[in-house]
Amino acid sequence: MLEVRDLHVTRGATEVLKGISLEVLEGETAALIGANGAGKSTTLLTLSGLLRAKSGTVRFEGASGSIDLTKLAAERIVGEGLVQCPEGRQIFHSLSVEENLSMGGYLRRDRASLGSSIEEVHALFPILKERAKAAGGTLSGGEQMMLAIGRALLARPRLLLLDEPSLGLAPQMIERIFDVIETLKKRGTTILLVEQNAAMALDIADRAYVLENGRITLSGSGRELADNDRVRQAYLGIAS
C-alpha cells in the first residue's frame, strides 16, 4: 500500500530525515515510534505533501493506481486516499462540529453517500452528533480528538495517518481512542500510527519502526519490538 524508499527531508538547514525506508501493507496497522524530535511528524507531513522531500520516493497504491507522492500537491494526495489526522488535532475552532466533518468530505463527489458516512462517524462518536452545532473550539480535548479522527474518516482514507492521537489526553480518553483505532483496524482500514506512547502503539501494531535522529534503527512486528531490550529500555521505561 505504502512504500517509502530512502527519503531525505531537510527543514531549514537541518536534515531531519536522513534516508528512511518503510512500508505499510494493505489492511495493516503500522507504528512509527521514537523520541521527540526524531522526525516522526516530519515523516507524516512529507507523506501528506506539506513538506517536500529532498530525495527518495513514496510509492502509494492510490485511487488512480500506484503513484509517487513526492511530487504531488497536498490536495491530490488526499484525493488519492492518503489522509492525515494531524498532531495536536488541528480541528477548525471557529467552525461547527458539523462543518468540521463536512470539510473532511470536501473532495468527495458522492454527495449522497456522504450523509451515511457522517452517520457512521456519529455511530462511532455519538458526542459529535449531540454537539453538531457547537463550535469546534468549545469541545474538550478528547472530543476534539474524536472530531479530528471523524473528520479524517470522512475523507475515506485508503491509508490513515494518525499523528500522536494520545497527546495531551487523559488516560481514560487515550484508552477510548485506542479502542477506536482497534475498531478501525478490524474494519480493514490501513493505518500508520505515530506515537510517543510506545507501549500502546506496539500493542496494536502489526508492524513497527523505531525512528532515531532521522534514521530507522529498528523494525519488526509490534510484538518483536515490544520484546526488544533496547526498545524496552528506551521507550517502554522497563529496565532489563
Added chain:
Amino acid sequence: MSQYVFQQLINGLSLGSLYALVAIGFSMIYGIVRLINFAHGDLVMIGAFSTLGFVAMGVPWPLILVFVLMIGALAGMTIEATIFRPMRGAQQVTGFIATLAVSIVIQNVGLMTLSGQPRNFSFPAFMRQRVQLGSVSASVTDLSIIGLTLLLIALLLVVVYRTRLGTAMRATADNLMAARLMGIAVNRTILFAFAIGSGLAAVAGLMWGGKFGQIDPLLGFAPGLKAFIACVIGGVGSIGGAMLGGYLLGLAEVLFVGLLPPAFSGYRDVFVFTMLIIILLLKPSGLFVRHVEERA
C-alpha cells in the same frame, strides 16, 4: 425627528456603507492570509475609474455594476497570484511592505495614465432626486448606496456561511495546515477571498464616485485607511466586526461634524482617531470579537 438629524443619520449610514464594503474585504483578506493589505483601498479607485470608462462607453448602469464587480475581482486575484502568493512563506512584515509597494504602483500608474486632475463623476439624474419619507427626505443616491450595500452583505454572508466554498474559505482562515490536510486547495480559497473582497471594494468605488461627484487616482488612500480602522474597531478578521466597525466609523464621522458646533468640524479626524485610541485601550481585540487567537 428633524430633517437635519435625519439627513445626518442617512449621510452617516451611506458613508458607513462604503467603509463597511471596503472593510469587509480588508478583513477577509487579513483573516485568510494574515496580510494587512494597504493596496486594498486602491481597488476602490480602480472601481471608480472603471465605472467612468463604462459610462463613457454607454453601458447601462446595472451592467456597469456587474462589470465593476468583476474587474475588481480580477484585479484582486491578479495581485494575489502574482505578488502576494510568492511571498506567502516570508515574514509578515515582508508581505505588509509589499502591499504598500503595490499601492504606490497602482496610484502612480493611475497618475501617469489617467492624470491627477480630478474628474467629474455623476450618477444618472434620477439618482440625484430626493424621496419624501413623511416629514423627512433623503437622496436616492444615499438610499441606493445603503440598500445595495445591505444586499451585497446579505449575499456575502450566504456565500461565506452556506456554501461549500465559503466553508472551505473559513476553514482555510481558521487553520491553513488542517485545511490542506483535508484536501482543500488553499491557493484557490485564498484567491476566492481576494476576488470577493476586491470586487466589493471596486463596487464601493462606484458608489464613492456617485456620492462625492469627483474622482482622482489617489482617492483610494482614504477608504483604505478608514477600512483598516473600521476593522481594528470591529475586530480584525471578522466579517461582522468589519461591517459594524464600518458603520460605526461612518456614523461617528458624520455625527461629530453634523451635531457639534461648526467650529469643531475641522476636528473630524481628531475625534475619529481619538475614538479609535479609546476603543483600543478598552478592548484591544476590537468591539465585536470575543477573543483573539494568537497564531504563529
